[in-house]
Amino acid sequence: MPRTADQSALQQDLAAAIKAEALRIGFDLVGICPAVTPEGFSHLQRWLCDGHAGEMEYIERRREAYAHPSGVLESVRSIVVLAINYRTAEPAHSAPMHGLVARYAWGASDYHDLLREKLGRLGDFLHTQYPECRTRGVVDTAPLLERDFARLSGLGWFGKNTMLINKWKGSWLFLAALLTDVELSYDDPHETSHCGTCTRCLDACPTDAFPEPYVLDARKCISYHTIELREPIPHEFREPIGNWLFGCDICQEVCPWNTKAPIGGEAAFEPVPDLHPADALELLKLDAAQFRARFHGTPLARPKRAGLLRNAAIVLGNSGDIRAIPTLRDALQDEDPLVRGAAVWALGRLGGAAEAAILQQQQRVEDSSEVLDELKLALQAIASRAGTS
Numbered sequence: 001m002p003r004t005a006d007q008s009a010l011q012q013d014l015a016a017a018i019k020a021e022a023l024r025i026g027f028d029l030v031g032i033c034p035a036v037t038p039e040g041f042s043h044l045q046r047w048l049c050d051g052h053a054g055e056m057e058y059i060e061r062r063r064e065a066y067a068h069p070s071g072v073l074e075s076v077r078s079i080v081v082l083a084i085n086y087r088t089a090e091p092a093h094s095a096p097m098h099g100l101v102a103r104y105a106w107g108a109s110d111y112h113d114l115l116r117e118k119l120g121r122l123g124d125f126l127h128t129q130y131p132e133c134r135t136r137g138v139v140d141t142a143p144l145l146e147r148d149f150a151r152l153s154g155l156g157w158f159g160k161n162t163m164l165i166n167k168w169k170g171s172w173l174f175l176a177a178l179l180t181d182v183e184l185s186y187d188d189p190h191e192t193s194h195c196g197t198c199t200r201c202l203d204a205c206p207t208d209a210f211p212e213p214y215v216l217d218a219r220k221c222i223s224y225h226t227i228e229l230r231e232p233i234p235h236e237f238r239e240p241i242g243n244w245l246f247g248c249d250i251c252q253e254v255c256p257w258n259t260k261a262p263i264g265g266e267a268a269f270e271p272v273p274d275l276h277p278a279d280a281l282e283l284l285k286l287d288a289a290q291f292r293a294r295f296h297g298t299p300l301a302r303p304k305r306a307g308l309l310r311n312a313a314i315v316l317g318n319s320g321d322i323r324a325i326p327t328l329r330d331a332l333q334d335e336d337p338l339v340r341g342a343a344v345w346a347l348g349r350l351g352g353a354a355e356a357a358i359l360q361q362q363q364r365v366e367d368s369s370e371v372l373d374e375l376k377l378a379l380q381a382i383a384s385r386a387g388t389s
Contacts, residue, residue, distance in 0.1 A: 011185040014129060018184070021125045022082055025118050026266065027176075028169060029083040031153030031187040035069040035076040035179065038148035047215070054219040056228055065143035072144050073136040075181040080122070081146065081153040083164075084115065085264035087172035088271055091249075097324055098277040099245025099315040102223065103172065103252075105299035106271035113297070114268050115139045115176045122178055130182050138177045146175040154187040157194060160213035161201035161251040167194065170261030171252050194257070201251035206240040210251075222248035226311045227303050232341050232370060233314060235377075243315050245278055246300055246308065275300070280312040280319075284327050284343075309334070310342040317346025325350055329358060337368035344371060348378025356382045 015032050022030040044059075044066055053059050065071030069079060086104055094100055104111060119137030126135055138144050147164045151157060156166035163171040202210045209220035218224040222244050225233045233241070252258055286294065291305040300308060313331060316324040324346070331343035344362070347355045356379055363375050 008185065011183060014182070015184045015186075017129070018080055018122070018126060022080070022122055025121050026084065027082040027118065027122075028085045028264070029155050029166060029173070031081050031150070031155045032184050033079050033081065033149055033153035033186050033189070035079055036152075037068050038066075038145045038152070040145045040148040041067050044145065050217075052215070052217045052219065054224055054228065055230065056218065056224075062143040066145055069144060069149075069179055072138060072142045073134065073179040073181070075134055076136075076179045077181050078179075078184040078186070079149050079153070080178040080180070080184075081150045081155060082119075082122075082176045082178070083150065083155060083166070083169070083173040084118075084176075084266060085169050085172055085262065086111065086174055086266070086269045087170070087258075087261050087264050088269050089263075089276070092271075092276050094243055094277045096319040096321045097279065097281045097316060099243050099280040099283070099312060100249075100277050101245055101275045101300070102247025102249050104174070105246055106275050107269045108272050108298070109268055110298055111174050111269070112139050112141070114266070115174060119176055119178055126178070126180060126182065134181045136179045138179065140175065144177060144179075146177055149177060150175055152189045154190050157190050157192065158214060159201060159255065159257075160195055160199065161210065161255070162214060162216045163252060163255075165194070165255070165257050167257070168260075168262075170258040171255060172258060172261055172264070198256065200254040200256070204250050204254045206242065206250065207237055222250075227307070230304075230307065230338075232338060232374075233310070235345075238314050238345065239318060241311075241314055242318055243277075243280075245280060245283075245311050245315050246303070280315040281324060281327050283312040284309055284316065284331055284339075306336040306338040309336075309339045313339065313342035313346045317342075317349040320350070322350055325355065329355070332358070332362050337371050340366075340368065341371045341374040344374040344378045348374075348381040351378075351382055353382075353386070 019030045048060055069076045116137060116139055123135040123137055150164050156164045159165045165171045207220045207222060209217050211217050222241055225237055226246055288305055295301045328343045328347050332340055334340050359375050359379055366372050
């Protein structure tokens, strides 16, 4: 049935009150849209069929749930989309054996916890207005295409690197959503793009992870390899990873819209000194207990100890600094073959005759077929350099 004038006025007043409360709580952007099938769902279907998700099988398992927000909240009618600016200081100068960490993970805690707490407060506010309403807060772990609904609620457009870009805040944004069964008044969608002919984000990617504008092949993305992948990083991507230890910001750093982005005001996102950047040499020495003590409850726990130490060994191998060799030698005794294999690769890049002898000794005791393959290639690399020197 058509809404009456009184109903429309009430919905507008409630939407305005929600927005005011969201800003008071600490969100930087807020928009509201109807709960509909997102335009990006068909794109997601093609993306999955093309294999671009790599090993992120959880997306495939929940494929149909992305078709409509009712897969997250059955009775949903409206979505309040929110964003917080996480831009802080500029990256510190990186020494040769230091690894870069993606800007979103510089803080001392996990952004999910902060956003969920703020979403809970916003949900409580809505319940004071509509005590019988249903709500659910989402921070990028539920099957919801947040960027689609952010665009639908007027917060920005999709950049060619697939990130949501806001004209005033850039793309350094954490997105969150509050789903509710209350019907609200809605914002106009952001229909235009402001990227023009610019392709800086595509051109800057060292692994060619964008087969075309607006399409990311996760299987080539540095963030995917250093965070999501639980296996050895494919050889062809190890050198292009450079000194990225966790995630990658290259396609955002070169975006002209981010040069205008303001510094955010959330203290929880301020960088802790040893992640801005991180000492890969020290990370490679962490045992399981030390890893848990240092990274529990932070984004860097996601790749787990083996993944992060694998990344640290790759960074050291790319550093060209032979001072890393003793620590890499010690890593050959690590309990996890993922770490041992990465250390072997790094020694193959940095080592000489002495390291070749150590790797040959490792061949005699190694029980992992993957590490044995790495040993063979590393010995060939050292022999090849010796033959050309």
